[in-house]
Amino acid sequence: xxxxxxxxxxxxxQEGDNSIINCAYSNSASDYFxxxxxxxxxxxxxxxxxxxxxxKRQGQRVTVLLNKTVKHLSLQIAATQPGDSAVxxxxxxxxxxxxxxxxxxxxxxx
Amino acid sequence: NAGVTQTPKFQVLKTxxxxxxxxxxxxxxxxxxxxRQDPGMGLRLIHYxxxxxITDQGEVPNGYNVSRSTTEDFPLRLLSAAPSQTSVYFxxxxxxxxxxxxxxFFGQGTRLTVV
Numbered sequence: 001x002x003x004x005x006x007x008x009x010x011x012x013x014q015e016g017d018n019s020i021i022n023c024a025y026s027n028s029a030s031d032y033f034x035x036x037x038x039x040x041x042x043x044x045x046x047x048x049x050x051x052x053x054x055x056k057r058q059g060q061r062v063t064v065l066l067n068k069t070v071k072h073l074s075l076q077i078a079a080t081q082p083g084d085s086a087v088x089x090x091x092x093x094x095x096x097x098x099x100x101x102x103x104x105x106x107x108x109x110x
Numbered sequence: 111n112a113g114v115t116q117t118p119k120f121q122v123l124k125t126x127x128x129x130x131x132x133x134x135x136x137x138x139x140x141x142x143x144x145x146r147q148d149p150g151m152g153l154r155l156i157h158y159x160x161x162x163x164i165t166d167q168g169e170v171p172n173g174y175n176v177s178r179s180t181t182e183d184f185p186l187r188l189l190s191a192a193p194s195q196t197s198v199y200f201x202x203x204x205x206x207x208x209x210x211x212x213x214x215f216f217g218q219g220t221r222l223t224v225v
Binding site: 034036041042043044045046049089091096097098099100101102103 | 114141143145150151152153154155158160166168169200202213214215216217218219
């Protein structure tokens with residue numbers, strides 16, 4: 001069946017360091033992947049997406065890497081800031097369903 | 111531009127009661143969906159719609175009904191509330207007409223408690 005999972009439930013990083021959040025997916029047919037950020041009490045907010053015909057995509061301070069061979073997705077956040085503290089979800093899309101992973105909590109300490 | 115609007119924000123129900131969670135979007139998006147989020151878990155898809163008049167089941171549809179009579183609205187009905195339905199509910203919409211391969215916009219959520 002379809003499943004999206006994350007390796008680390010909580011990630012603690014020092015302000016200014018780079019953060020890497022990982023995600024594994026199981027559906028080979030998924031062709032679109034998204035990272036969402038969710039702050040406490042709010043709905044998920046889009047960060048960056050990537051399609052299956054790409055292996056890397058960069059945004060402002062964020063980079064998503066896709067390795068289809070091992071079905072792995074990662075989100076890299078450069079120079080992590082206190083405002084980056086949140087829960088991060090990866091999601092995979094196959095035709096008409098967007099399936100979310102469990103989420104990783106990113107904690108940024110000074 | 112309000113985006114995705116969910117009402118109410120908070121709701122307490124007694125077991126067996128029914129209610130409707132409202133979701134409206136003003137972006138003319140074709141695709142809309144409902145998720146529930148439980149503590150320590152990700153978002154699980156309840157129902158979705160690829161356009162007006164079309165709905166389909168997600169991962170956890172039991173106990174919920176939906177309808178899509180207009181492009182803008184996608185209400186979620188709890189037929190007979192159970193404590194297991196205590197959760198935070200999120201509505202989302204995206205532009206794509208038949209594939210969820212574009213960015214989904216989420217509402218702020220409805221926190222539902224069933225006692």
